[in-house]
Amino acid sequence: TAPAPGVTLLVNGTRHHLAIGPEVTLLDALRERLxxxxxxxxxxxxxxxxxxxxxxxxxxxxxxxxxxxAQDRPITTIEGLAADGRLHPLQQAFITHDAFQCGYCTPGQIMSGVALIEEGRGHDEAEIRKHMSGNLCRCGAYANIIAAIREAAART
Ligand code: FES
Structure with missing residues (x-):
């Protein structure tokens, strides 16, 4: 039989088949379907x-x-960061450094910061500012966000 129409997403290690059309964004699939x-x-x-x-x-x-x-490609969201009941080091560092105010941008900041640390760019303030420039924070918590990333980078 032909495969069911839709999209298969591999999110945080779990495979999901979603009956969605080709026009649905990954963001809407994550938020509204999963x-x-x-x-x-x-x-x-x-x-x-x-x-x-x-x-x-x-x-x-x-x-x-x-x-x-994004079909069949590994996707990690903020929900998949903590493991074995422990926060990811960057999640913990955001708490330690008070790196959020309203919190709306925080999941995106953390996901971006995790990738930046993995890229080896988490040590230098200018590098962090440059490579985090796509993540806006209306509350202006940037100094604390940078401090959190530096600390987590130093630990990993
Ligand atoms: Fe995707 Fe703003 S919601 S960049």
């Missing part, structure tokens, strides 16, 4: 970074990626 609402819809235009997830080891604005394009 109830993974950590990734936020800030602008839906690729300008704020609130929807950042990691796809194939690279950060992407999930509002700009069609779910069909």
């Amino acid at each position: 109830n993974l609402t950590g990734a936020k819809k800030g602008c839906d235009l690729g300008q704020c970074g609130a929807c950042t997830v990691i796809l194939d080891g690279k950060r992407v604005n999930s509002c700009l990626v069609l779910a069909a394009r």
Whole structure:
């Protein structure tokens, strides 16, 4: 028999088959079909970074990626970061450094920061500022966000 129409997503290690059309964005698939609402819809235009997830080891604005394009490729969302009941070191560092105020941009900041640390760019303030520039924070918590990333980078 022919495979069921739709898209298969591999999210945080679990495979999901979704009966969605080719026009659905990864962000909408995560939020509205899988109830993974950590990734936020800030602008839906690729300008704020609130929807950042990691796809194939690279950060992407999930509002700009069609779910069909992400088919069968590993996706990590903020919900998949903590393991064995422990926060990821960057999640813990955000708490330690008070790196959020309203919290709306935080999941995107953390996902972007995790990828940046894995890229080996988490040690230098100028590098962090440059490579986190796609993640906006309206509360202006940037200094604390940078401190959190530096600390987590030093530990990993
Ligand atoms: Fe995707 Fe703003 S919601 S970049």
